[in-house]
Amino acid sequence: MDAVERLLEHQAICELKARYCRLMDEKRWEEWGLLFTDDAELVTAGSTTNGRDPIRDMVHGAMEGIPSSHQAFLPEISFKSATSANGVWAAMFIQSQGRTTGVGHYHEEYRKVDGTWQIARSELVTAFVEGSAVPDQLLD
DSSP: OOHHHHHHHHHHHHHHHHHHHHHHHTTOHHHHHTTEEEEEEEEETTEEEESHHHHHHHHHHHHTTOOEEEEEEEEEEEEEETTEEEEEEEEEEEETTTTEEEEEEEEEEEEEETTEEEEEEEEEEEEEEESTTOOGGGGO
């Protein structure tokens, strides 16, 4: 992969993560789910969910009807191959109704499937979380 290709692929992964945040906050669950590989893994609050549909359904159930703002910034993307990459993103999330405010980092793996980058694994490692509905696992 030459320098121009690397920049284009880096930008494509950045746009993937931007869609992840926007579609979650817009509660567009079908589209949000398509950002993941079929065999994706999501690790949050000490639990792991495997598979695109179970991930979508779990997050949908947890987030439906709750106004939120998710932001990911300062990407550190490293390419393992032309179709595989890792990323770390600074994260901030706010869920209204006094529920949760937090910061941390997304640690992710990406795979290019049929010419499109998708999330193969995502883990949110929190540094600070507060709110009335914070899961016990996040308070450690």
